[in-house]
Amino acid sequence: MATAQLTKSATSPMEKQEKSDLVYGLSMGSPAFLLLLIFLIGPFFAGFWFSFTNQRLISANPTEFVGARNYLRLVRMGVLPLEPLIDESTGQLQRDEQGQLVYERSRTYTRDEEKYPQYAGLTEWFTLDLGPTRYVVLAADPIFMRSLVNNFFFAIVVIPLQTAIGLLLALVVTQKLRGENFFRTMYFAPVVTSMVVVATVWRYLYDVNNGLVNAMIQAASFGLIQPVNWLGDPGVAMWAIIIMSVWQGAGFQMMLFVAGLQQIPEERYEAASIDGANAWQKFLYITLPGLRNVMVFNFIIITIAAFQLFDQVLVMTNGGPDNATSTVVFHMFKNGFREQDIAYASTIAVVFFLIILFINYLQRRVTKTGETV
Amino acid sequence: MTTIQPTISPASKETRKVITAALKYIPLLFLLFFFTFPLLFMIASSFKGSNQQIFADLRSFRAFLPVGDVSLDNFKFVFENSNFPRYLLNSVIISAITILLSIIINSLAAYALSRLKWPGQKLILAIIIATLIIPGQATLMPLLLLVANLPSISFAEGLTITKGWLDTYHVMIVPFVASAFSIFLFYQFFLELPKDLDEAAMVDGATRFQIFYKIIVPISGPVFATVAILTFIASWNTFLWPIMTIQSDELRPVMVGLQFFFQQNVQWGQVMAYSTLITIPVLLFFFIFQNAFVKSIATTGIKG
Numbered sequence: 126m127a128t129a130q131l132t133k134s135a136t137s138p139m140e141k142q143e144k145s146d147l148v149y150g151l152s153m154g155s156p157a158f159l160l161l162l163i164f165l166i167g168p169f170f171a172g173f174w175f176s177f178t179n180q181r182l183i184s185a186n187p188t189e190f191v192g193a194r195n196y197l198r199l200v201r202m203g204v205l206p207l208e209p210l211i212d213e214s215t216g217q218l219q220r221d222e223q224g225q226l227v228y229e230r231s232r233t234y235t236r237d238e239e240k241y242p243q244y245a246g247l248t249e250w251f252t253l254d255l256g257p258t259r260y261v262v263l264a265a266d267p268i269f270m271r272s273l274v275n276n277f278f279f280a281i282v283v284i285p286l287q288t289a290i291g292l293l294l295a296l297v298v299t300q301k302l303r304g305e306n307f308f309r310t311m312y313f314a315p316v317v318t319s320m321v322v323v324a325t326v327w328r329y330l331y332d333v334n335n336g337l338v339n340a341m342i343q344a345a346s347f348g349l350i351q352p353v354n355w356l357g358d359p360g361v362a363m364w365a366i367i368i369m370s371v372w373q374g375a376g377f378q379m380m381l382f383v384a385g386l387q388q389i390p391e392e393r394y395e396a397a398s399i400d401g402a403n404a405w406q407k408f409l410y411i412t413l414p415g416l417r418n419v420m421v422f423n424f425i426i427i428t429i430a431a432f433q434l435f436d437q438v439l440v441m442t443n444g445g446p447d448n449a450t451s452t453v454v455f456h457m458f459k460n461g462f463r464e465q466d467i468a469y470a471s472t473i474a475v476v477f478f479l480i481i482l483f484i485n486y487l488q489r490r491v492t493k494t495g496e497t498v
Numbered sequence: 499m500t501t502i503q504p505t506i507s508p509a510s511k512e513t514r515k516v517i518t519a520a521l522k523y524i525p526l527l528f529l530l531f532f533f534t535f536p537l538l539f540m541i542a543s544s545f546k547g548s549n550q551q552i553f554a555d556l557r558s559f560r561a562f563l564p565v566g567d568v569s570l571d572n573f574k575f576v577f578e579n580s581n582f583p584r585y586l587l588n589s590v591i592i593s594a595i596t597i598l599l600s601i602i603i604n605s606l607a608a609y610a611l612s613r614l615k616w617p618g619q620k621l622i623l624a625i626i627i628a629t630l631i632i633p634g635q636a637t638l639m640p641l642l643l644l645v646a647n648l649p650s651i652s653f654a655e656g657l658t659i660t661k662g663w664l665d666t667y668h669v670m671i672v673p674f675v676a677s678a679f680s681i682f683l684f685y686q687f688f689l690e691l692p693k694d695l696d697e698a699a700m701v702d703g704a705t706r707f708q709i710f711y712k713i714i715v716p717i718s719g720p721v722f723a724t725v726a727i728l729t730f731i732a733s734w735n736t737f738l739w740p741i742m743t744i745q746s747d748e749l750r751p752v753m754v755g756l757q758f759f760f761q762q763n764v765q766w767g768q769v770m771a772y773s774t775l776i777t778i779p780v781l782l783f784f785f786i787f788q789n790a791f792v793k794s795i796a797t798t799g800i801k802g
Binding site for chain 1: 519522523525526529530532533534535536537539540553556561603604606607609610611614615616617618619622625626629631632633634635636637638639640641642643644646672673674675676678681705706707710731734735737738742753756766769770773776777780781783784785788792
């Protein structure tokens, strides 16, 4: 709008130039603009709409507007406080063989719609014991909640780890040694390799009985460390995926850091040497501040990639064991494609998008305030 | 390290220098091992005959070496008993067309946005930058529904229009040709080129199209290489989308074909041979264009 008004008040040759540029601008740009509109922006807004309907991939019935039902199905939660059961004959608290207190099962409440309508449709997510009372946290879709937690855990570990390893790699390949280009290329090789191939190979490396990773750990520890069930143990599986993902992605961060290191003027290091700074001080006071922009860029792209975690999960664990490696995108895939429930998958996508938007906003704020300080 | 004892003779000083230099390579070599061992293992195992042999070799460094009962049987099996040649052809067709269309239309759009002035330009630029944040998977389901309902034109028996793009080549190409990220990369690069280039040519009476392909394109090699590499990696490695949209075996790209080997009695040598075969093209493509890639990613990464 503002541009249009400016054109009117501009001088006539300029106006002519801009008019012919409009023709060229639109003719050159419209193929890309139209394709983006049809295949990106269109589906994006369609997703918003579907999340308020009962849209399915293939359905005989017409699509209906259902309000916020999908959102309730996704994010509704409740807390059910349970008191320990009392043995009627003794009047004492009941205990099982291990001496633990005994509680009613949450199912008696969630399955009884008449007596407890507030708990209907919810399932147990996890429990929390505070004193003798047990609080059962219920969720309409506990697998989604679990996936969300998994995603955050993955991001919190991977963001600093991958940034640090990427920086380390960049530092070792910029020492002006012979053959650095070769090393750089080799460190980058996993990035260009397909995640499906990488995940297939690693699935095998992680094998509990014959896997290479366990063999190497045992050799390095002289047999002290017992074989780890990398992909089968719910407590370990996410770590296995983290290690593999960092291995695959760190090369990209390296490339960005290498580019950033080349932008830092050599004179700064020379001046610091004259002032008697040691290597660590140079790193702390010249290298790190000089890499600030690259660092921010890296943070943002790793975060977005971390929340898109999917291929590895599909190939290596299929979300298991016990949903320990399920992620938001995996959950979306399961509902949208396997169950053909486009409406529910779109709801997950909308929530997913809002989360990314929020994190991005936070990161921008944090890095902005960092600039002014 | 740098303090040299007065007692040391010149010869040992020389040795010392060599040792210090060699020491610097230790972390490089250690990291080299860490970042390549799965790939080395993949390649080495692809030559090995039986699962037992691969498992047995895991106890030593033989896992990374093509030793023992080594043959090309696995590769032969992949070529003869799976549909690999067809999958390969499909992937080459899909990737080549996607790259070609992608570098053309995205660079044109970026040129229009970076070096021309027209009403609405700023708004469109802002929208494109905003779409960068939309994660690909967030639009996947509506996109699937969309392509399932788009009209398909074929000339097989005269002109026929059928509903749905599912199970076609173009469903794997057209939705991914325009890319906000590619436009952004081109945009950043074109913005840096001196303005006089266009103005001088304008005075000589060149049209915008002529300026673009005679002046801008020839000096923008690095960014074209970068977009080509990124588009190739994305297109070649795409996995989820073809699973969702492709039914017939003749249209499957290479990544989806890997599933063929995960039936009963998985022969790991064959899996590794197939994995090696589908990984080599991307590695080669990257090796060829890597210098341009590094140069161009440098300029974008820092400003982003």
